[in-house]
Amino acid sequence: MKKTIGSKWSLLMVLCLSFTMTLSACGSGSKAGPTTEEPKTPTTTNTTPTDDAGSPLDKALKGEYKGKKVTMFGPFVDADQKKFEASIKDFEEKTGIDIQYEGSKEFEATINIRVDGGSAPDIADFPQPGLLASIAKTGKVVDLTKVLDQDKLKKNYNQSWLDMSTMDGKDGKIMAGIWNRSNVKSLVWYPKKQFEDAGYKVPQTWDEMMALTEQIAKDGDPAWTIGIESGAATGWPATDWVENIMLRTTTPENYDKWVKGDLPFTSPEVKHAVEVMSKIWMNKDYVYGGNKSIVTTAFGDAPKPMFENPPKAWFNLQGNFITSFFPATAKVDQDYDWFYLPPIDSQYGKPVLVAGDIYAMFNDRPEVRAVMDFFTTGESIKSWVQSGGVIAPMNDASLDWYTSESDKRMAKLVQDATTLRFDGSDLMPGKVGAGTFWKGMTDYVSGTATLDKALEYIQSGWKN
Amino acid sequence: MVGKKKKKGSKLVVNIVLGVICFIWLLPTLGLLISSFRPATDILQSGWWKVLPHQEWKAGDTIHLSKDVDLRKPIDVEGKTYSDDQLKNGVMADGSRLIWENRRARDISVQEQGWVTSTKLTTENYLNVITGKEYTIKNADGSETVEKGTGLSQAFWNTLTIAVPATVIPVLIASFAAYAFAWLRFPGRKTLFVLIIAMLVIPIQVALIPVLKDYTSLGLNGSYLGIWLAHTAFGLPLVTYFMYNFISQLPKDLFESAFIDGASHFNIFSKLILPLSVPALASIGIFQFLWVWNDYLVSLIFIGNQPNVQVMSMKIADLVGSRGNDWHLLTSAAFISMLMPLAIFFLLQKYFVRGLMGGSVKG
Numbered sequence: 001m002k003k004t005i006g007s008k009w010s011l012l013m014v015l016c017l018s019f020t021m022t023l024s025a026c027g028s029g030s031k032a033g034p035t036t037e038e039p040k041t042p043t044t045t046n047t048t049p050t051d052d053a054g055s056p057l058d059k060a061l062k063g064e065y066k067g068k069k070v071t072m073f074g075p076f077v078d079a080d081q082k083k084f085e086a087s088i089k090d091f092e093e094k095t096g097i098d099i100q101y102e103g104s105k106e107f108e109a110t111i112n113i114r115v116d117g118g119s120a121p122d123i124a125d126f127p128q129p130g131l132l133a134s135i136a137k138t139g140k141v142v143d144l145t146k147v148l149d150q151d152k153l154k155k156n157y158n159q160s161w162l163d164m165s166t167m168d169g170k171d172g173k174i175m176a177g178i179w180n181r182s183n184v185k186s187l188v189w190y191p192k193k194q195f196e197d198a199g200y201k202v203p204q205t206w207d208e209m210m211a212l213t214e215q216i217a218k219d220g221d222p223a224w225t226i227g228i229e230s231g232a233a234t235g236w237p238a239t240d241w242v243e244n245i246m247l248r249t250t251t252p253e254n255y256d257k258w259v260k261g262d263l264p265f266t267s268p269e270v271k272h273a274v275e276v277m278s279k280i281w282m283n284k285d286y287v288y289g290g291n292k293s294i295v296t297t298a299f300g301d302a303p304k305p306m307f308e309n310p311p312k313a314w315f316n317l318q319g320n321f322i323t324s325f326f327p328a329t330a331k332v333d334q335d336y337d338w339f340y341l342p343p344i345d346s347q348y349g350k351p352v353l354v355a356g357d358i359y360a361m362f363n364d365r366p367e368v369r370a371v372m373d374f375f376t377t378g379e380s381i382k383s384w385v386q387s388g389g390v391i392a393p394m395n396d397a398s399l400d401w402y403t404s405e406s407d408k409r410m411a412k413l414v415q416d417a418t419t420l421r422f423d424g425s426d427l428m429p430g431k432v433g434a435g436t437f438w439k440g441m442t443d444y445v446s447g448t449a450t451l452d453k454a455l456e457y458i459q460s461g462w463k464n
Numbered sequence: 465m466v467g468k469k470k471k472k473g474s475k476l477v478v479n480i481v482l483g484v485i486c487f488i489w490l491l492p493t494l495g496l497l498i499s500s501f502r503p504a505t506d507i508l509q510s511g512w513w514k515v516l517p518h519q520e521w522k523a524g525d526t527i528h529l530s531k532d533v534d535l536r537k538p539i540d541v542e543g544k545t546y547s548d549d550q551l552k553n554g555v556m557a558d559g560s561r562l563i564w565e566n567r568r569a570r571d572i573s574v575q576e577q578g579w580v581t582s583t584k585l586t587t588e589n590y591l592n593v594i595t596g597k598e599y600t601i602k603n604a605d606g607s608e609t610v611e612k613g614t615g616l617s618q619a620f621w622n623t624l625t626i627a628v629p630a631t632v633i634p635v636l637i638a639s640f641a642a643y644a645f646a647w648l649r650f651p652g653r654k655t656l657f658v659l660i661i662a663m664l665v666i667p668i669q670v671a672l673i674p675v676l677k678d679y680t681s682l683g684l685n686g687s688y689l690g691i692w693l694a695h696t697a698f699g700l701p702l703v704t705y706f707m708y709n710f711i712s713q714l715p716k717d718l719f720e721s722a723f724i725d726g727a728s729h730f731n732i733f734s735k736l737i738l739p740l741s742v743p744a745l746a747s748i749g750i751f752q753f754l755w756v757w758n759d760y761l762v763s764l765i766f767i768g769n770q771p772n773v774q775v776m777s778m779k780i781a782d783l784v785g786s787r788g789n790d791w792h793l794l795t796s797a798a799f800i801s802m803l804m805p806l807a808i809f810f811l812l813q814k815y816f817v818r819g820l821m822g823g824s825v826k827g
Binding site for chain 1: 508568597602613680789
């Protein structure tokens, strides 16, 4: 009896010893880590294509990369992950490439650590190009100009999309990624059926919209329902408003200058845009719950009053993803629909504000090239488009794929836009676009800061 | 006699105070429990306490006003005038409350107070969390397919696979180390001990990227072995310190007599120290287990989100959806993830308090 206990303990002892040894091996490794040269990531080793017999995608479809694995990391989880997996299933079956997608709610925080730690995924999905731009500067992103067929890309994307994917690399400009999904942010959602029953008409100009807002207020409801609460990101829906109005009250060149930081927030153009916005936001007859509730209402809860019977509010400006917050029983095209946020000044045409996901490549292997090539085709997102909620930025994505009239009109809106601009706050450096811009707008709306003070505070984000 | 009475009285006061503290302490958990059984729409609309019987305004008669009433001027209701704001918030008139029922149609509701309980309860939140949510995906032809997501069960086993070795390994290593520091005399003993204690103040965040780099080159990323080692390393300083405190307090005579009888260090450790330090082992085991079970950061960095290794805390974060649209599921998920720590605590609780004292009281 005693002997068996003894042998058990010695066994444990051996086990522990082996663990401590592995541990100490790790420990010494980590000490050596910072002093040694930066380990060469597979990124820098450039395997040039062996022959021009066909694009990587063609080769993959012939089954050349059967059994290979491609890791992918992105911010979407849950239902979106299911839709994504459904859209790549066909490709995986045809080529035998296994795309292992890993979704994390903490994507923004984790991707930097992974890239720095040398365990970057093969492909990463960035919802904010600003974040990719900062990683591209370190030189760890593969330059796609050498990887993908440029002529094919030019045919399949509007030039503005390609311009937006060109970023500063370690030495010179690189093509840091390709656009795979987009969403439209110039949409005003409204409860269609009741809207028509009440005899209202969709406004075509800003003045018509303001007149309708006043009309609805007289009839007894606040027209708008606005919420900007979003946890640590509180304030971001306000930035969409400012960007939309900027595009409608000043030139696209000024907008670009503003996004780059050359046109300060304290300039008359930006101030004017916020003032136009305030005419709705700061009027307690126009906003559901009064302007005080804007800051405390979650952006996802904001549309809820539109679906009460009778509706307690009528308009909600938000990107097309907001439909996932609508009640499951509400039907698109029947119960709700959207109209384009009307132009303010006709000389600026019909600008459209978009956002989207850009896919960047970190490891250059033939099968990864094939998958990237696949993601530039409309086919890669077809089934997601069909199930609703996203707009394909590629030209070869047919309008027939959209199963709802609403999505189809959205895709057309993007194609017909006189000016297409990306969500400015996503392009600005994080300190401004995801920092002072959010906070400054929240302070202004909640009344803790005057407009001038708030704009000065937002501008201060550029300094440090 | 008098003294005894006084003692009894003060005991009562102590008990009441403790009871109140316990109640306040438990209240958020109770709220969470009730919320977890409420339908999602109810959670959004009202607080969990509305489940309890409470007084509420109930709709009674309705007063119809003319459609042309201007809402921005004083509004005339049955001889009295009110402002729009008053009617929005509700205004008292003859023991009942006037409030807009339908402002657009100019309907005012006359409300009376009454007792209400809203007892709409559901187990849907738990079903969604345990068996997985159902996703409806529209096909090209307009038909819909329902796909079932994964529930918590896989993540539960993953977490258990991580938590048990990540508790046993550091506690074992630390007990050996603590014995050596307490009873063996070897050069550099104090320096080494101080070094280990100094590790307590180093935040684990500074080690993440260097360790990740090593893990990448060793191929340990996303493997169970990798995360066991990570948790072991991050937990060791505290566990060693705790075990040292306990083992160094054991009576010296015990070891001397054992030595005289010819026992080796290993024998003393396995036959004397381990049985004597069960309370300390149990309490530090609970600590370490809870830390590993609830951990999010270390798992996020070293093991990632692949379904075959994903831990509970990360799975739960994913359940709310990309944009947080299903946050009501957090209520039931939190309770399910709480079950295991609770079970461990109740199993080992008799050691827990003894162990806590063991580290602090001398002699």
